[in-house]
Structure formats: C-alpha cells, structure tokens
Amino acid sequence: MSRHPARRRPHNAPASDDDRFVHSVLRGSAWARENARTLIVAGAVIVALVIGFLVYRNYSNAREIGAANALNDLRTTVASGNVPLALRDGEALVSRYNGTEAANEARLMLGELYLQVNQPQQAVDVLGPLGRDVNAPLGFNAAMLMAAAYEAAGQTDQAIQAYTRVGRSARFLFQQIAGYEEAARVQAAAGDADGAIASYERILALIDENAPERSFYEMRIAELRTGGVPPNAAPPATLAADSAEGGLVPAGTDTTATDTTAS
Numbered sequence: 001m002s003r004h005p006a007r008r009r010p011h012n013a014p015a016s017d018d019d020r021f022v023h024s025v026l027r028g029s030a031w032a033r034e035n036a037r038t039l040i041v042a043g044a045v046i047v048a049l050v051i052g053f054l055v056y057r058n059y060s061n062a063r064e065i066g067a068a069n070a071l072n073d074l075r076t077t078v079a080s081g082n083v084p085l086a087l088r089d090g091e092a093l094v095s096r097y098n099g100t101e102a103a104n105e106a107r108l109m110l111g112e113l114y115l116q117v118n119q120p121q122q123a124v125d126v127l128g129p130l131g132r133d134v135n136a137p138l139g140f141n142a143a144m145l146m147a148a149a150y151e152a153a154g155q156t157d158q159a160i161q162a163y164t165r166v167g168r169s170a171r172f173l174f175q176q177i178a179g180y181e182e183a184a185r186v187q188a189a190a191g192d193a194d195g196a197i198a199s200y201e202r203i204l205a206l207i208d209e210n211a212p213e214r215s216f217y218e219m220r221i222a223e224l225r226t227g228g229v230p231p232n233a234a235p236p237a238t239l240a241a242d243s244a245e246g247g248l249v250p251a252g253t254d255t256t257a258t259d260t261t262a263s
Contacts, residue, residue, distance in 0.1 A: 067093065067102035074106055078113070087113055094126065104130050104138050111145045115152060123149035131162075134169045147182065156190050167202060177203050184220070193224040200224075 070093045077086040090110040097103045107130045114123035124146055131142035147162030163186065166179030184199035200217045207214060 063097060064100055064102070067097035067100040070097065071102040071106055074109065078109060083113055083117060087117075091126075101137070108138060108141055108145065111142065111149065115145075115149060118152075120149040120153035124153070134166055134175070135171045140166065140170060140175050144178065144182070151186060156186060160186050160190075160195070164199070167199070173206060176206055180206075188224065193227075197221050197224050 070089075074086060074089050074093055077089055087110065090106050090113070093106045094103050094110065107126050111123040111127040114120065114126065127142045127146040127149065130136070130138060131146040133139045134143045143162065143166050147159050147166070150156075150159035150162055160183050163179050163183035167176045167183060168179070170176045170179060180199045180203045184196040184203075187193075187195035187199060200221050203217050204214060
C-alpha cells in the first residue's frame with residue numbers, strides 16, 4: 001500500500017488568530033524593552049499630575065470653606081453696626097479669598113458700606129472686578145451699585161455710561177429696563193433731556209406694544225419734550241413687581257435667573 005506524503009501548510013497560508021496574538025505580544029515586549037526609560041518617565045509624570053490635581057482640589061475645597069466661614073463672620077459684624085471693623089474684615093476677606101463666591105458677596109457688602117460712609121471711590125474700586133460682567137452671578141447687582149457710586153461721587157458721565165451698559169448688556173428684560181431707567185433719571189437730573197428721552201425710547205423698544213407700562217414712559221418722554229425735567233418717579237406698579245425693585249437689590253441676592261423674559 002502506497003503512503004500519502006505528509007501534508008504541509010503552504011508558506012503563503014494566512015496566520016491564525018493565535019499566531020497574530022503571539023506576534024503582537026512579542027513585538028510589544030520588544031518595544032517596551034527598547035523604550036523602558038520613556039515608559040518610566042511617562043508613568044512618573046502621570047502620577048505627579050494625579051497627585052497635583054488631588055492636592056489642588058483639596059486646597060480649593062478648604063479655601064472655599066474658609067471663605068464661607070469668614071463671610072459669616074463678616075455678616076455678623078455688619079449686623080452689629082460696627083462699620084469700621086466690617087470694612088477692615090471685608091477687605092481682608094477679599095484679599096485672602098479673592099475669586100471665591102464668598103469674596104464676591106463680600107465685595108457687594110463692602111460697596112454698600114463704603115457708600116454708607118460716603119466713600120464712593122472705594123466702592124467703585126472694590127466693585128469693579130465683579131461688575132465688569134453684568135451677567136455673571138451677582139454681576140448685575142455690582143454693576144448697578146457701581147453706577148450708584150459714580151453718581152454719589154459726582155461723576156455723572158461715568159454713572160450714565162455704567163447704567164446704560166447694564167441696559168445694553170444685561171440678560172434679562174427687567175435688568176435692561178432697570179439700567180435704562182436709572183440712566184434716564186440721571187440724565188434728566190443733569191438737564192440732558194435728549195439723553196433721557198433716548199433712554200426711555202430704548203425701554204419702549206424693549207417692551208411689548210400692548211404693555212400697560214408703555215403709557216408711563218410715553219408720559220415721561222412727553223414731559224421732557226415740553227421742557228420739564230420731572231423729579232424722580234417710581235415705575236408703574238406692574239413693572240415694579242416684574243422688575244424686582246427695578247434697580248439695586250440686597251447684597252447676596254442672585255438675580256441671574258429671576259426673569260425668564262429676555263429681549
């Protein structure tokens with residue numbers, strides 16, 4: 001009986017999955033041996049980054065807690081009526097914990113305190129970093145208070161510009177109206193009837209054609225055009241209710257999500 005020759009796998013036959021896996025493992029091992037130093041350095045860098053992140057997070061958490069405790073102490077001092085001590089502690093808080101939420105609230109409190117003791121320029125200085133962005137948390141409050149500080153300092157042009165910036169840049173309708181209202185009030189008091197009319201017309205452009213408060217602003221415009229500079233007047237009751245006091249709000253009140261009607 002003749003014997004069949006042994007079957008041999010052709011040289012060009014495709015490798016099996018097992019062969020490919022073994023080959024890839026061998027190649028990976030060889031690469032790791034050749035680049036062992038690089039792998040060690042990369043691993044050390046990754047470990048250092050992770051440790052650095054954890055340290056920074058713990059530091060940030062501790063800083064926020066410290067700022068919150070200092071703010072509670074500041075509130076107690078303000079409530080006691082000791083304004084000089086409150087100013088000192090507030091400035092220390094802002095300096096030490098600058099950038100935290102508590103420091104931002106302390107800036108508002110300091111702005112109000114400086115206005116109480118007739119130091120409007122100090123109020124402008126402490127409110128400036130917070131009032132630059134009207135739409136940041138507490139930014140509207142700070143911007144309006146800073147404009148009031150300019151007004152108290154007799155810097156009428158800066159006050160008008162600050163109020164107008166709120167009207168132009170604020171996110172919510174009631175904030176925009178509050179800014180333009182205050183700008184019109186200061187312009188009218190300064191004898192700038194044309195400027196006041198322009199500010200009131202901006203408000204009319206913002207509100208609905210059928211809004212009941214339109215008649216109030218149209219009346220103010222008519223008074224200004226006939227040569228009268230009316231004294232300070234409150235906005236219509238319907239608008240005052242919608243505008244959350246239409247101007248300054250207590251420090252610490254977040255007004256960024258009060259109104260859902262945007263222009």
